[in-house]
Amino acid sequence: MAFSVDSRRSLIPTFVYSSTSLSASLVQSDPLPASRSISPPLLSLTEKKKNTSFVIPSPSEPSKIAMYSPAYYATCTVGGMLATGPTHMAVTPLDVVKCNMQIDPAKYKSISSGFGVLLKEQGAKGLFKGWAPTLLGYSAQGACKYGFYEFFKKYYSDIAGPEYAAKYKTLIYLAGSASAEVIADVALCPFEAVKVRVQTQPGFARGLSDGLPKIVKSEGALGLYKGLVPLWGRQIPYTMMKFASFETIVEYLYKYAIPTPKDQCSMPFQIGVSFFGGYIAGIFCAGVSHPADNLVSFLNNSRGATVGDAVKKMGLWGLCTRGLPLRIVMVGSLTGAQWGLYDAIKVFAGLPTTGGAPPPPPATVPAEM
Incomplete structure (x- = not known):
C-alpha cells in the first residue's frame, strides 16, 4: 500500500521536528503560485508551533556551559x-x-x-x-x-x-x-x-x-x-x-x-x-x-x-x-x-582557558549636577 508524504509523517510525533520543517512540508505538499503568499492564519499557526514545540537538537550541536553555573x-x-x-x-x-x-x-x-x-x-x-x-x-x-x-x-x-x-x-x-x-x-x-x-x-x-x-x-x-x-x-x-x-x-x-x-x-x-x-x-x-x-x-x-x-x-x-x-x-x-x-x-567542555588580560573595569559615569 502506498503512503503519501503527509500520511507517513503523521506516524511521527510532531514534537520531534521543528516548525521550520513543518512549514516547508506544507509548502511542498501544497505549492503556492508566486503571486500568492501564506495567509495570516497559517503564519500564526506556524509561529505558535515554533514557540511551543520541543525540538531535539542535532548531535553535532556543542553543549554550552554557562560560566559560574x-x-x-x-x-x-x-x-x-x-x-x-x-x-x-x-x-x-x-x-x-x-x-x-x-x-x-x-x-x-x-x-x-x-x-x-x-x-x-x-x-x-x-x-x-x-x-x-x-x-x-x-x-x-x-x-x-x-x-x-x-x-x-x-x-x-x-x-x-x-x-x-x-x-x-x-x-x-x-x-x-x-x-x-x-x-x-x-x-x-x-x-x-x-x-x-x-x-x-x-x-x-x-x-x-x-x-x-x-x-x-x-x-x-x-x-x-x-x-x-x-x-x-x-x-x-x-x-x-x-x-x-x-x-x-x-x-x-x-x-x-x-x-x-x-x-x-x-x-x-x-x-x-x-x-x-x-x-x-x-x-x-x-x-x-x-x-x-x-x-x-x-x-x-x-x-x-x-x-x-x-x-x-x-x-x-x-x-x-x-x-x-x-x-x-x-x-x-x-x-x-x-x-x-x-x-x-x-x-x-566548551569553556575558555584560564588567565589572560582581565576585562577593563566599567567606566564611571559622572554624577549629574
Missing part, C-alpha cells in the same frame, strides 16, 4: 582531578627519590645515586612505591583545589565589585587559592601520610590497602592528620604562588610577548601558553614551599617528632635546600602539565 564548577572540579592525580602518579619515581634524599641524605646523596641505590636494593618496583595513595590523594586534592579556586575567585570578586576586583586582582587570586587549598589538604593528608611511609620505610607496608589500616591501628585516625599543619605550611604558599603567578604570567604573555589577542589565538596555542606559564610558575612554587615539604617528610617518617626536632637535625639551610633541585624539576613539570591538561579539559 553549577555545571561550570563541576567541570572545573573534574578537570582538576584529572589534571592533578595522574600527573603526580607519573612522577612517582622522582617523588620516591626526593623523599629518601630528605630523610636519609647520607645514603641518598644525589639524584643519580638515589636512583641507583633504589634500583639496586628494591628493583624497578621500588621506584613506584606509593603510586596508589599518590593517585587517589592528589586526585582528591586537585578536585578540591581547582573547583574551589574557581568558586572563591568569583566569590571574592563579587564581594570586591568589578572596579576593585580588577584593581586588586592579584589579591583575589591569592585569597581564592589559599581558601581552596585549606579544604584540599584535608582531603590529601591521610593519603600523604601513607605515601611518605611506604616510600621511605622499607617493609612498613606494600601500599595504601595495608598501610592505611596499619597507621590507624597504631596511632588512631588522628595519626593520619598529624602532618596536616606542615602540609598546610607547604601547600598553601605553594598553591598561592601556583595560581597567582600563573594568572599573572599568562596575562603578561598575552599583553607583552604575544602579538595576537588571546581571543584570536587558536585553542592549541592557548593550551601551549598555559603549559609554559604553568612551568614557570612551578619553579617559583618549588622554592616557596620546599622547607615545609622537608618538614612533612620528616614528621611523617619519625614517630613523635616535632618541628623543632626537624630544624635541629636538618638545620635551616638543610630545610631550604635538601632535595630542592630535584623538586624544581618535578614541580615545574607537574605544574606545567597540570595547567595544560586542566585548560585542555575546559576547552573540550
Whole structure:
C-alpha cells in the first residue's frame, strides 16, 4: 500500500521536528503560485508551533556551559582531578627519590645515586612505591583545589565589585587559592601520610590497602592528620604562588610577548601558553614551599617528632635546600602539565582557558549636577 508524504509523517510525533520543517512540508505538499503568499492564519499557526514545540537538537550541536553555573564548577572540579592525580602518579619515581634524599641524605646523596641505590636494593618496583595513595590523594586534592579556586575567585570578586576586583586582582587570586587549598589538604593528608611511609620505610607496608589500616591501628585516625599543619605550611604558599603567578604570567604573555589577542589565538596555542606559564610558575612554587615539604617528610617518617626536632637535625639551610633541585624539576613539570591538561579539559567542555588580560573595569559615569 502506498503512503503519501503527509500520511507517513503523521506516524511521527510532531514534537520531534521543528516548525521550520513543518512549514516547508506544507509548502511542498501544497505549492503556492508566486503571486500568492501564506495567509495570516497559517503564519500564526506556524509561529505558535515554533514557540511551543520541543525540538531535539542535532548531535553535532556543542553543549554550552554557562560560566559560574553549577555545571561550570563541576567541570572545573573534574578537570582538576584529572589534571592533578595522574600527573603526580607519573612522577612517582622522582617523588620516591626526593623523599629518601630528605630523610636519609647520607645514603641518598644525589639524584643519580638515589636512583641507583633504589634500583639496586628494591628493583624497578621500588621506584613506584606509593603510586596508589599518590593517585587517589592528589586526585582528591586537585578536585578540591581547582573547583574551589574557581568558586572563591568569583566569590571574592563579587564581594570586591568589578572596579576593585580588577584593581586588586592579584589579591583575589591569592585569597581564592589559599581558601581552596585549606579544604584540599584535608582531603590529601591521610593519603600523604601513607605515601611518605611506604616510600621511605622499607617493609612498613606494600601500599595504601595495608598501610592505611596499619597507621590507624597504631596511632588512631588522628595519626593520619598529624602532618596536616606542615602540609598546610607547604601547600598553601605553594598553591598561592601556583595560581597567582600563573594568572599573572599568562596575562603578561598575552599583553607583552604575544602579538595576537588571546581571543584570536587558536585553542592549541592557548593550551601551549598555559603549559609554559604553568612551568614557570612551578619553579617559583618549588622554592616557596620546599622547607615545609622537608618538614612533612620528616614528621611523617619519625614517630613523635616535632618541628623543632626537624630544624635541629636538618638545620635551616638543610630545610631550604635538601632535595630542592630535584623538586624544581618535578614541580615545574607537574605544574606545567597540570595547567595544560586542566585548560585542555575546559576547552573540550566548551569553556575558555584560564588567565589572560582581565576585562577593563566599567567606566564611571559622572554624577549629574
